[in-house]
Amino acid sequence: MNPADAVPRGHSPADVDLSVSVGTLRLRNPILAASGTFGYGLEFAHLVNLEALGGFVTKGLSREPIEGAPAPRVCETASGMLNAIGLQNVGVRAFVAEKLPVLRKIDTAVIANVFGYTLEDYVEVIRVLEGEEGLAGYELNISCPNVKKGGMQFGSDPGLVSEVVGAARIAAARRPLWVKLSPLVTDIGVIAKAAVEAGADALTVANTYPAMALDHRSGTSKLGNKTGGLSGPAIKPITLRLVWETLRAVKAPIIGLGGIESAADVLEYLSVGATSVQVGTASFTDPRVSERLVRQLPRALFEANMFTVNEIRGRFSAENG
Numbered sequence: 285m286n287p288a289d290a291v292p293r294g295h296s297p298a299d300v301d302l303s304v305s306v307g308t309l310r311l312r313n314p315i316l317a318a319s320g321t322f323g324y325g326l327e328f329a330h331l332v333n334l335e336a337l338g339g340f341v342t343k344g345l346s347r348e349p350i351e352g353a354p355a356p357r358v359c360e361t362a363s364g365m366l367n368a369i370g371l372q373n374v375g376v377r378a379f380v381a382e383k384l385p386v387l388r389k390i391d392t393a394v395i396a397n398v399f400g401y402t403l404e405d406y407v408e409v410i411r412v413l414e415g416e417e418g419l420a421g422y423e424l425n426i427s428c429p430n431v432k433k434g435g436m437q438f439g440s441d442p443g444l445v446s447e448v449v450g451a452a453r454i455a456a457a458r459r460p461l462w463v464k465l466s467p468l469v470t471d472i473g474v475i476a477k478a479a480v481e482a483g484a485d486a487l488t489v490a491n492t493y494p495a496m497a498l499d500h501r502s503g504t505s506k507l508g509n510k511t512g513g514l515s516g517p518a519i520k521p522i523t524l525r526l527v528w529e530t531l532r533a534v535k536a537p538i539i540g541l542g543g544i545e546s547a548a549d550v551l552e553y554l555s556v557g558a559t560s561v562q563v564g565t566a567s568f569t570d571p572r573v574s575e576r577l578v579r580q581l582p583r584a585l586f587e588a589n590m591f592t593v594n595e596i597r598g599r600f601s602a603e604n605g
Contacts, residue, residue: 296586297582297583297585297586298582299586299591300581300582300585300586300590300591300592301591301592301593302314302578302581302582302585302593303593304338304559304560304593304594305537305559306460306462306485306486306537306539306559306560307460307485307486307536307537308460308485309393309420309421309460309485311338311339311393311560312338312392313337313338313578313581313593314338314550314554314558314559314560314561314581314593315337315338315550315560315561315563315574315577315578315581316337316338316339316340316341316393316395316539316560316561316562316563316574317337317339317340317341317562317563317564317567317574318340318341318541318562318563318564318567319341319342319343319344319395319397319423319425319464319562320343320344320367320369320397320564321563321564321565321567321568322340322341322342322343322567322574323342323343324342324343324379324383324387325340325342325387325390325394326383326386326387328567328571329390331571331572332571332572332574332575333575334390334392335390335391335392336575336578337392337574337575337578338392338393338560338578339392339393339394339395339420340392340393340394340395340574341395341396341397341423341562342379342383342394342395342396342397343372343373343397344371344373344397344398344399344425345373345375345376345379345396345397345398345399345409345413346371346373346375346376346399346400346405346409347375347376347400347405347408347409348375349373349374349375349378350370350371350372350373350375351370351372352369352370352371352372352373353368353369353370353372353507353508353509354508354509355508356506356507356508357369357370357507357508358507358512358568359497359506359507359512361495361497361514361516361518362518363516363517363518364514364515364516364517364518364519364543364565365514365515365516365565365568366495366496366497366506366507366512366513366514366515367492367512367513367515368507368508368509368511368512368513370509371399371428376408376409376412376413377412379396380412380413380416384416384418384419385418387418387419388417388418393420393421394418394419394420395419395420395421395422395423395462396413396419396421396422396423397422397423397425397464398410398413398422398423398424398425398452399424399425399426399428400428401428401429401430401431402430402431402432403432403447403448403451406424406448406451406452406456407451407452407455407456410422410452410456410457411455411456414456414457414458414459419459420459420460421459421460421461421462421485422452422457422459422460422461422462423462423463423464423488424448424449424452424461424462424463424464424484425464425491426438426439426444426445426448426449426463426464426465426466426479427439427464427466427468427491430444430448437466437468439465439466439468439469439475439491440466440468440469440475442474442475442477442478443478445463445475445478445479445482446478446479446481446482447482449461449463449478449479449482449483449484450482450483452483453482453483453484454483457483460485460486461483461484461485461486462484462485462486462487462488462539463479463484463486463487463488464487464488464490464491464541465479465487465488465489465490465491465526465530466490466491467489467490467491467492467493467522467523467526468493468494472489472490472526472529472530472533473529473530473532473533473534474533476489476530476533476534476536477533477534480534480535480536484536485536485537486536486537486538486539486559487530487534487536487537487538487539488538488539488541488562489523489526489527489530489538489539489540489541489558490523490526490541490542491513491541492512492513492514492515492519493513493514493515493519493522494511494512494513494514495511495512495513495514496510496511496512497512515542515543515564515565516543516565516566517543517545518543519542519543520542520543520544520549520552522542523540523541523542523543524540524542524552524553524556527540527553527556527557527558528556528557528600528601530557531556531557531598531601532601537559537560538557538558538559539558539559539560539561539562540553540554540556540558540560540561540562541561541562541564542564543565544561544562544563544564544566544577545563545566545573546577546580547577547580547581547583547584548584549561550577550581550584551581551584551585551588551596554593554596554597554598555596555597555598555599555600556598556600556601557597557598557600557601558597559597563577581593
């Protein structure tokens with residue numbers, strides 16, 4: 285017998301299996317970099333081994349280029365930060381011409397974040413991307429105002445969610461389709477069901493929380509916009525609850541997002557039912573945080589006497605209903 289064969293599985297952290305499946309998409313580990321915090325991925329290539337990650341989600345792509353919000357675009361808050369980037373991006377056609385050829389060479393899952401202000405916007409962006417190689421799937425940002433419906437967020441009404449997800453699925457998307465839910469809803473389970481029934485393969489929970497930061501001396505906003513999106517450790521307890529509530533409503537895979545900085549944070553999200561996670565704000569203070577979490581996760585699981593990611597997934601829900 286080969287001595288190596290006699291060593292029991294799980295003998296060391298190196299034996300821990302981090303691979304996960306988000307629907308039909310297989311990832312080498314559950315750590316992804318979140319949209320809006322990782323550029324198009326290329327900006328971090330000199331700092332991070334992108335192929336060590338489970339994947340990353342690109343900056344949101346729109347039908348036409350968007351210049352974004354005025355400066356300042358970010359400001360620090362207690363246990364977090366506010367951002368008001370304004371969805372700045374080069375537009376989907378420039379992305380295909382300038383960014384995607386390089387991204388194709390990276391051996392990891394590249395998810396294109398897609399947004400729009402009409403159903404036609406979403407469909408057109410995906411239609412353009414469908415004709416190109418190098419992407420593993422799409423993530424729909426439905427926290428955008430529908431200009432044809434008086435500015436109501438697509439993600440705030442189950443009927444609108446069904447329309448936009450159904451349009452993307454039926455008219456354009458053949459790749460896996462993730463839907464990034466808004467936290468600003470009365471019942472996230474209702475929204476989750478609408479997305480899944482319309483064709484979502486997985487759900488990202490959740491987007492940032494609208495918030496403000498003021499300078500009382502000048503009476504002005506600390507951002508170029510009056511408001512921005514709150515992210516970081518401050519939102520983690522709220523988003524953990526949303527992941528749990530989403531899991532109780534649907535069977536689809538969930539990607540947890542909000543305040544993740546440590547391996548313990550990752551395990552908490554997995555425990556309440558997430559299949560994988562996205563790391564966002566932490567990348568601003570430590571650009572290598574995603575890769576660091578990939579290295580730390582095997583030991584964290586090993587110390588909890590677990591040898592696959594699947595062993596912890598949904599543990600809280602299984603024990604607490």
